[in-house]
Amino acid sequence: MGIPIFAQLVNVLAAFLLLLAFSMLSQRRVLTLIKLLAWQGAALAASTAIVAWSTGQTHLYYSALITVLLKVILIPWVLHRLIDRLFVRWDIETLINIPTTMLIGIGLVIFAFALATPISQMATTLTRSTLGIALASVLLSFLMMIVRQKAVPQVIGFLAMENGLFFAATSATYGMPLVVELGVALDVLVGTFIFGIFFFHIRERFDSLDIRHMEKLRED
């Protein structure tokens, strides 16, 4: 009877992840967005650790540790420093108003579940039902990147998408091989730093982090 409890815990965390994805969609303050991102990382790390403990896959402990270091501590801290230096605190205008975005989000979740059901039925892992949630949070982050017009929220959306992908990897397959996870983590880290460098360059040139200024290059 011990094992289903772990599975239930992972399911609870999965639901938490989805909830966080939705609250990111509706959140206007950048500072809160970063906190939500850190919480999402924490949920991801906890679920990875639980899967590691219940299945005895030791490499997942490393994965959980990397997640804590990178996504709960380092990246939120870097983003925090960045918005302090750049004075990005103000509310964010979205392209589509928030209720409509939420409705589209619900549609995306249904779509994700429809897509994932045939696959998760094939899975032998205990946590297979969470694959749909993982896909849903990837799609929700994608939506967030589309509707936000400022650079920082777009990056947060991108990082949330990576969280969703990692969650898919642990829930569907008990995690990718360690070398791949390490590589992906390195890419995410380097990517975040490059985003940081970019913020300064964009700010320097455009005097704002609003990417509406950057719509000169298009076909007419």
Place this chain on the structure above:
Amino acid sequence: MEIAIVLGLPLLGALLLALTGHRDWAPELNATMSFATFFATTLLTVRVIGGGPMAAFEEQFFVDPFNVFLVALTAFVGFTTALFSRPYMRIEQDQGRVNAARLRLYHSMYQLFTFTMLLCLLSNNVGVMWVAMEGATLSTVLLVSLYRTPASLEAAWKYFILCSVGISQALFGVILLYFAAEKVLGPGGTSLLWTHLYVVRGQLEPTVLSLAFVFLLVGYGTKVGLVPLHNWLPDAHAEGPTPVSAVLSGLLLNVALYAVVRSKVLVDGALGRNFSGGLMMGFGLLSVVVAAFFLSRQRDIKRMFAYSSVEHMGIMTFAFGMGGPVAAFAGLLHMTVHSLTKSAIFFTVGHASQAAGTQNMDSIRGLIQTSPAIGWGLVLGSLAILGMPPFGVFTSEFMVLTTAMHEHSWATPFLLVALGVAFASIFGKVQPMVFGETSAQRLAHAPALVPVFVHLAIVLALGLYIPPYLVSWYRQAAALIG
């Protein structure tokens, strides 16, 4: 061992160039390291052609005729582009568009970019391949914004966001692939190794793999520049330094297509029907047609040739989608001749726009008067890329067209119309730039035109006569992806 040298040299080059900072000899060091890498890849090629496929380092790396051909091509174009970049970047520095700090970044990132592409090609691990592909984006994004102009920042931001999002979709595809493989091969490191997956491809779960392929195609397809995922490509090509445009067009797009083709082989084995081929043909044809019609509307010369790259990547994707020995052969040949011709064109375009002081085609005139070699290089390169006989592009396009007529005759009119439109648009714009009157000055440094004519000579030679050993090499590679 050869693999370690091939991968080690560019990494060492990146370190050296980053640590020493910008010196007068940095461009030469860059070219030397690229040449050393190229030399190491020829050794590797000789070994693989003679001894057959090989794996190394607990099968984490794998070389067969298909990827060794791309490895050699990547290292060769990487080397010639480094030669071209010597005078080009010196002129840019004289004109005050870059400073020493940015040149340091440029040179070390150039080597790192070569490293990531070679890693992507040589890796046997589908996951590491993904990591290397993302690494290639990360190493070039700061090169696209090297000039720090508003337009270049915008282009780099677009490139970064679109490619990162795209490649995240590919990661989901890799996860699904691993999910299917784990059931057959068991958990652990080996179930993402391409050689192992290839052996058991018939037992992989078809539904999962078809979904995985959609994600992989969309993800890597963003980097290939397939329409409608191509938005980043013209901007990144137009706003970055020209050597970067040359390697993006000539090499990175090929590497991304390589990843798609490797995935296709697995999916075809699992599904037993041509699901992936149909998708690739659709995307390929759409890219050819849309890009051809965008060509005529361009004013920026580098933008125009970037759209031409989209068009040619479409032709290759279409060819690999059709499958079969002839189409795969044509696809491989087209990969070779396109990257040689397109990089040669970018070399001439780079110097031409430096001489004219603008990339606007209306202001570039009379190249043949100021520097005949650049002018003739541009004319010949354009004729070659437009598929004029006797250049090699004609041979490969002809093979694609005849195969299409046999097997998918509905597609031929689209291809023919697109090629015709592309000819009219590009040639109509190149002609006044080359001939016509001008008052432009000569360049301060002698332009590097040897790479241009070496590339064009190879393309011409491939159009006239493909040596038997090259034919058997292409055949071996085509058989692997058939």
